[in-house]
Amino acid sequence: MKIEERTYTKADHLRPTGYIMKSMKVTFKVLWRCTKNRPNTILYPWEKLVYPDNYRGRPGIILDKCIGCARCVNVCPNQCIEMVSIETPELGKVKRPQINVARCMMCGNCAEICPTNAMLVTPEFELASYNRADMMYDPIKLQHPHKPGYEVNYEFALSSELKAGTAKTYAKNDPNMHDTIVLDGVKCISCARCAKTCPTGAIEMVETGELNPKNKKPIKRPKFENTKCVVCEQCVEVCPKSALSIKEVL
Amino acid sequence: METLYTVLQGLSEWLLGVIAWLVDWTRLGFLSGLADWLETEPVLTAVTTLLVAVIYLITLMMMGLCFIWMERKFLGRFMDRRGTQVGVLGFFQNFADGIKVVLKEHIVPKAADRGLFEFAIFAILATSFMLFGCIPLSPQFYVINVDLALLLGLAIFSFAPFSILIGGWASNNKFTLIGGMRAAAQLIALEIPILLVVVSVVVMTGSLSFMDIVSWQQENIWLGIPLFIGLITFLIAAIGEAERVPFDLPEAEAELVEGWQTEYGDVRWGLVMASDYFRAYIMCALVTMMFLGGWDGPDFIWAEIWFLSKTFIVFFFFVWVRAAMVRIRTDQILTLGWRRLLPLAVVNLLIAIALKTAEVF
Numbered sequence: 001m002k003i004e005e006r007t008y009t010k011a012d013h014l015r016p017t018g019y020i021m022k023s024m025k026v027t028f029k030v031l032w033r034c035t036k037n038r039p040n041t042i043l044y045p046w047e048k049l050v051y052p053d054n055y056r057g058r059p060g061i062i063l064d065k066c067i068g069c070a071r072c073v074n075v076c077p078n079q080c081i082e083m084v085s086i087e088t089p090e091l092g093k094v095k096r097p098q099i100n101v102a103r104c105m106m107c108g109n110c111a112e113i114c115p116t117n118a119m120l121v122t123p124e125f126e127l128a129s130y131n132r133a134d135m136m137y138d139p140i141k142l143q144h145p146h147k148p149g150y151e152v153n154y155e156f157a158l159s160s161e162l163k164a165g166t167a168k169t170y171a172k173n174d175p176n177m178h179d180t181i182v183l184d185g186v187k188c189i190s191c192a193r194c195a196k197t198c199p200t201g202a203i204e205m206v207e208t209g210e211l212n213p214k215n216k217k218p219i220k221r222p223k224f225e226n227t228k229c230v231v232c233e234q235c236v237e238v239c240p241k242s243a244l245s246i247k248e249v250l
Numbered sequence: 251m252e253t254l255y256t257v258l259q260g261l262s263e264w265l266l267g268v269i270a271w272l273v274d275w276t277r278l279g280f281l282s283g284l285a286d287w288l289e290t291e292p293v294l295t296a297v298t299t300l301l302v303a304v305i306y307l308i309t310l311m312m313m314g315l316c317f318i319w320m321e322r323k324f325l326g327r328f329m330d331r332r333g334t335q336v337g338v339l340g341f342f343q344n345f346a347d348g349i350k351v352v353l354k355e356h357i358v359p360k361a362a363d364r365g366l367f368e369f370a371i372f373a374i375l376a377t378s379f380m381l382f383g384c385i386p387l388s389p390q391f392y393v394i395n396v397d398l399a400l401l402l403g404l405a406i407f408s409f410a411p412f413s414i415l416i417g418g419w420a421s422n423n424k425f426t427l428i429g430g431m432r433a434a435a436q437l438i439a440l441e442i443p444i445l446l447v448v449v450s451v452v453v454m455t456g457s458l459s460f461m462d463i464v465s466w467q468q469e470n471i472w473l474g475i476p477l478f479i480g481l482i483t484f485l486i487a488a489i490g491e492a493e494r495v496p497f498d499l500p501e502a503e504a505e506l507v508e509g510w511q512t513e514y515g516d517v518r519w520g521l522v523m524a525s526d527y528f529r530a531y532i533m534c535a536l537v538t539m540m541f542l543g544g545w546d547g548p549d550f551i552w553a554e555i556w557f558l559s560k561t562f563i564v565f566f567f568f569v570w571v572r573a574a575m576v577r578i579r580t581d582q583i584l585t586l587g588w589r590r591l592l593p594l595a596v597v598n599l600l601i602a603i604a605l606k607t608a609e610v611f
Contacts, residue, residue, distance in 0.1 A: 023574040027328050031573075034327050041331045 060144025065118035069232035072110035187243035194235035202228035328573035351520030370417030429509035433500030439587035446595035464544035474541035
């Protein structure tokens with residue numbers, strides 16, 4: 001077996017000139033630079049970093065846009081969002097999200113999933129307070145003025161279309177491209193709770209033309225208007241006979 | 251010449267006179283002897299010496315604080331950050347640290363050798379403070395001026411490995427023991443080149459007194475120029491003797507916790523940390539005194555200012571080295587000390603002897 005002969009050159013940092021002279025040169029350059037200009041440190045309470053436009057701080061809300069669909073409540077990984085009822089002159093008595101900021105991890109998922117872009121990600125991050133009650137941001141306190149860039153928008157493509165090679169991108173909240181609610185007609189008892197609970201009024205009770213054999217009244221079934229639906233799944237949850245289900249777009 | 255001592259002599263004479271007058275004023279018969287005794291020569295000398303020592307100690311401790319402050323600020327700039335921020339340009343951080351350290355509890359480990367544990371810290375502190383007295387700031391501002399001042403200073407300085415070893419041993423902790431051993435080995439290895447370089451300076455100037463060394467340099471030339479090799483050797487060895495970064499094995503925070511001081515707490519630890527800088531000051535002062543002309547300089551400001559500013563420049567070099575270098579191994583330090591610095595020191599001594607025999611200066 002032949003052993004390959006190799007010549008090793010000494011690394012620069014092992015030579016005395018590299019170990020002593022080069023390092024001293026480098027450090028002196030840094031000294032000169034930060035004495036002439038300024039050091040890298042930001043003096044935080046007095047100076048602040050310039051935050052990017054899409055900085056994800058605490059969530060904020062625009063109450064006029066919110067429809068109370070509670071999608072943010074479902075998506076929140078820390079379960080810090082809760083729907084509470086508030087009463088305002090403009091809106092009346094409604095349910096709107098309240099956020100426990102102490103538990104919030106600023107992921108911005110609530111703003112990402114919001115169908116009306118009512119939930120924003122604000123650049124506020126200095127949220128310390130002296131008691132925990134102050135960290136509960138009720139819908140009124142949660143409000144934040146809107147600026148372009150605060151809402152989270154994204155585009156998506158369907159995996160089935162990607163596989164087929166005809167990929168198209170859809171904007172967030174594309175009214176024609178989202179999951180749909182499917183009714184299992186056999187189970188439905190025509191209680192109309194889904195229509196009452198729908199926050200967008202996308203469900204309408206429509207007569208099917210048949211008559212109930214017992215009391216001779218027309219049977220009504222819910223009809224879904226897909227362009228209005230925001231897939232909040234409240235109708236699915238509220239259905240007493242589990243007649244509704246979600247059909248995903250894949 | 252008007253020195254610190256003669257200036258303070260008048261003050262202490264007046265002070266003792268006031269006390270003697272107060273004692274007389276009480277008209278207590280048994281105290282009349284005391285008033286007379288207060289105005290005798292030995293009491294006056296003792297009080298004046300005490301005053302001089304206290305003023306000098308306070309001055310140089312403030313200098314030590316300035317050194318710590320300077321290191322913190324400069325090290326910050328070397329690392330692209332701001333140093334301390336408390337007070338005016340961060341100067342009061344030292345006082346804040348001092349107050350914090352004073353408020354700490356004094357803890358002696360149960361298994362430690364209590365007597366030696368307490369003694370070691372006082373030994374190193376006492377030697378550090380004694381060193382202050384050996385270094386004059388100018389022909390006017392000094393505590394002692396003996397013929398063998400240089401030798402005395404180095405003798406006191408080399409007491410450090412002894413107390414460090416005792417402290418490391420008495421703490422009954424493996425980190426402190428290893429730190430103490432390393433300190434002893436390193437300090438002894440670097441002591442020899444330092445003494446040889448000092449010998450070359452003595453050969454050139456023909457005196458061990460700082461006053462004579464500086465006045466010789468004022469008449470002839472700053473010794474750093476003919477004995478450049480000696481200057482470099484002394485600087486490297488001085489960084490090692492002051493236990494600063496490329497040679498900070500006795501402390502070695504990353505591997506030995508806090509080195510031989512691991513078990514020490516409260517104000518004793520604080521003073522030991524400060525005494526590191528006091529010792530660094532002594533080393534800078536020795537470099538200034540022996541190679542950079544001491545207080546030699548144009549007359550438009552005080553000699554003390556010249557001396558201290560030169561010390562600061564040397565200490566800036568120390569800080570620069572600290573920012574640039576990484577710690578080297580024990581065997582590398584010993585190799586450097588015995589096989590590189592020692593021959594350099596001998597060469598430097600030969601140069602000094604050659605210059606002296608050729609009667610260049």
